[in-house]
Amino acid sequence: MTTTDPDGRRAALLDRLQGCFLGDPKPGTLPSGRTEALRRLHAYDPAAYSRTRNFLDAPVSRLSPYLRHGMITAVEVRDHIKTAFPNDPARLKELLRQLSWRDFFEQVLAWHCRGLEADLEEPKHTVARSARIPLDVVRGDTGLPCVDGMLHELFDSGQLHNHARLWFAAYLCHFRGVRWQEGARLFRQFLYDGDIASNSASWQWVEGTFASKPYFMNKQNVATFSGGRWCDTCQVKCQFDADYPTLQHRLFGGSTAPMSARNAERGTQNDPPPLPVRATPDEIGPLTAATDLVWVHDAAISWEDPAMKANPTAAVAFVFDEPSLRAEPWAYHRFAFVMDGLDDLFAHVPNPTKLTLVGDPSERLVALARSLGATTIHVSEHPNPWVVETVEQLRLSVRVVIHPRPVFAEYPHEPKRFSRYWDKVAPQVLGYRPNSSRRMHQ
Ligand SMILES: Cc1cc2nc3c(=O)[nH]c(=O)nc-3n(C[C@H](O)[C@H](O)[C@H](O)COP(=O)(O)OP(=O)(O)OC[C@H]3O[C@@H](n4cnc5c(N)ncnc54)[C@H](O)[C@@H]3O)c2cc1C
Numbered sequence: 001m002t003t004t005d006p007d008g009r010r011a012a013l014l015d016r017l018q019g020c021f022l023g024d025p026k027p028g029t030l031p032s033g034r035t036e037a038l039r040r041l042h043a044y045d046p047a048a049y050s051r052t053r054n055f056l057d058a059p060v061s062r063l064s065p066y067l068r069h070g071m072i073t074a075v076e077v078r079d080h081i082k083t084a085f086p087n088d089p090a091r092l093k094e095l096l097r098q099l100s101w102r103d104f105f106e107q108v109l110a111w112h113c114r115g116l117e118a119d120l121e122e123p124k125h126t127v128a129r130s131a132r133i134p135l136d137v138v139r140g141d142t143g144l145p146c147v148d149g150m151l152h153e154l155f156d157s158g159q160l161h162n163h164a165r166l167w168f169a170a171y172l173c174h175f176r177g178v179r180w181q182e183g184a185r186l187f188r189q190f191l192y193d194g195d196i197a198s199n200s201a202s203w204q205w206v207e208g209t210f211a212s213k214p215y216f217m218n219k220q221n222v223a224t225f226s227g228g229r230w231c232d233t234c235q236v237k238c239q240f241d242a243d244y245p246t247l248q249h250r251l252f253g254g255s256t257a258p259m260s261a262r263n264a265e266r267g268t269q270n271d272p273p274p275l276p277v278r279a280t281p282d283e284i285g286p287l288t289a290a291t292d293l294v295w296v297h298d299a300a301i302s303w304e305d306p307a308m309k310a311n312p313t314a315a316v317a318f319v320f321d322e323p324s325l326r327a328e329p330w331a332y333h334r335f336a337f338v339m340d341g342l343d344d345l346f347a348h349v350p351n352p353t354k355l356t357l358v359g360d361p362s363e364r365l366v367a368l369a370r371s372l373g374a375t376t377i378h379v380s381e382h383p384n385p386w387v388v389e390t391v392e393q394l395r396l397s398v399r400v401v402i403h404p405r406p407v408f409a410e411y412p413h414e415p416k417r418f419s420r421y422w423d424k425v426a427p428q429v430l431g432y433r434p435n436s437s438r439r440m441h442q
Contacts, residue, residue: 010339013320016358020325021332022189029336030065030158030192033344034302037066041080050094056161056226061095065159065192067102069341070300070380074099075406078429089430096429100422102198103408107415108210109197110383116200117181119209125252129179133186137172144239146222146230147171158192158333163225169206170216174251175239180207190331195299196384218247288352290315293374295365295394297387300380301341303348306403307378315353315372318342319361324386362393369398381405 005011014025044061052058066072077099081092109116136142140151150164160168165187172183180203187203188194201210208214219241223231231238242250292314294307301318302308308316320338339356346354353372357364369377376399379391394400409425427433 013339013356013358014335017320017322017325017335020320020322020329021335022329023332025332025336029333029340032065032069032071032337032340034066034071034304034341034348035344037063037072040066041072041077042084046081046085046092046095047088050091053094053098054163054225056164056229058161060161062159064102064198065337068193068195069298069338070305070382071302071341071344073302073304073406074102074408076304078408082431089432093430093434097422097426100409100425100429101418103425104411104415104418104421105197105201106383107411107421108201109385111414113383113388114385116196116204119207120204121209124208124211124213127174127252128177129173130177131179131182133172133178133182134176137176137178138186143236144171145234145236146226149230154187154190155331158190158331158337160191165202166206166215167217167222169203170214173203173207174214174216180204180209185328188330189328190334192334192337194330194334214252216244216247216251218242218244287315287372289373290353291373291375293317293365293369293372293377294351295319295361295377295379295390296342296345297361297379297382297384297390298338299382299384299387301338301345303345305380306405307380307401308345308349308351310403311378312350314351314378315355315368315374316346316349316351317355317357317365317368319357319359319364321361321386322359361390362397365390365394366397375399376401378403 014021040061040063044063045059046061048059049061053060061077063072063077067074067077078096081095082089085092108120112120137147137151140148140155142148142151147168150160150168153164154160154168169180169183172178173180181200184200184203187199188196191199204210206215217240219231219238222240240247290313292311294311294314294316296305296308296316296318298318300307342356355368357368365377368374377394378401379387379394380403382388382405391400391402409428411421411425413420413424415421
């Protein structure tokens with residue numbers, strides 16, 4: 001654990017969360033919290049971004065875990081970058097355009113909600129897909145040094161460069177014939193920034209159910225953008241070593257699934273045995289009565305978050321969603337990141353009652369509101385279906401006030417293709433209209 005735990009609060013929480021995370025608690029996770037997010041943002045120099053961002057060793061911002069948890073917002077990143085580097089708009093353009101992908105995907109999620117969990121469009125090929133991730137992939141032991149390298153980075157560090165995500169997604173969907181949903185789930189479990197919007201929409205982009213064609217790479221692409229990290233010494237017969245038309249024909253030319261029968265029979269990823277959901281212990285001591293309660297969800301861990309900021313005297317509660325986590329456990333490092341982020345938040349706010357709970361969020365929040373005498377629950381707006389559905393549940397029992405988030409870009413149309421979205425929002429994001437806005441997603 002990265003923080004000291006003198007009163008054993010965190011140990012008790014982890015004990016309560018047994019079965020909700022993968023791996024053992026261990027030190028050395030990514031520094032978390034808004035304090036760290038601001039430090040990173042202010043230290044970041046985007047000078048080389050547009051020239052280098054596709055290379056694995058590029059100085060990309062690595063801000064996504066903080067953006068994912070609302071420790072910092074895309075609006076803050078955009079405004080800071082434009083203010084801190086006012087004399088070089090052309091060089092900032094690419095970073096701001098990439099940041100806009102995040103907003104675009106959130107707009108896609110807001111539009112489709114749970115619909116994003118299924119294919120948004122018809123697949124552009126007829127190749128069959130399996131609902132199981134082969135065991136060698138889950139073990140990071142495919143025999144391909146590049147794929148195993150990416151998997152070990154994912155499992156051990158919880159981070160993966162965008163290009164590596166694209167390669168791995170293409171490998172799993174097209175070369176191994178696995179449904180994109182399985183890969184998205186693996187990413188959600190292990191990536192610090194694992195979310196629904198950018199994750200599911202990007203997997204669909206690779207699969208071609210949210211793009212005009214599937215994305216795939218060849219060996220030369222991997223070798224170039226990885227700096228030869230794996231390919232220079234690779235001895236295996238490489239499945240990616242062909243030109244694009246050949247690969248296109250191999251992967252999508254016929255209707256035969258690119259998986260062997262042997263692969264299809266292999267096991268699934270780490271589905272944990274179902275554990276009994278424990279009765280909720282009464283871990284909350286005597287509480288100070290409050291008329292309002294703020295629900296801090298996992299995309300709103302910031303003292304600048306609108307619901308927090310508007311309610312400095314309200315009780316504040318975060319709830320680890322036990323039923324969801326038992327169904328889809330997180331890697332331990334994701335927990336540590338959230339818990340450290342909450343410690344940072346709670347240390348910075350004046351609110352007298354600050355709680356971290358475990359259980360069904362709507363049940364726990366309603367019970368807490370009752371025991372506090374709170375009549376209103378405040379929450380910050382977010383398109384995550386889990387947040388939307390929890391709010392609907394809460395509304396059956398209490399008054400709920402939703403606090404709007406700062407708007408990154410106004411786009412009152414169905415978000416279908418990034419190029420169309422960017423044509424409309426670029427002037428808002430950049431402050432001027434760029435010459436050409438059509439570029440590939442990568
Ligand atoms: C298959 C796949 C799954 C992905 N899953 C996630 C996910 O679960 N969570 C997540 O936050 N991102 C996801 N991404 C998008 C992207 O890979 C990460 O946001 C990016 O790698 C984060 O690194 P960075 O902060 O250094 O980004 P930078 O390159 O420094 O960009 C700055 C910010 O812009 C946004 N951004 C940049 N590129 C993209 C992009 N292609 N799509 C969306 N937003 C972008 C991110 O918020 C990022 O923090 C996924 C991409 C792919 C291909």
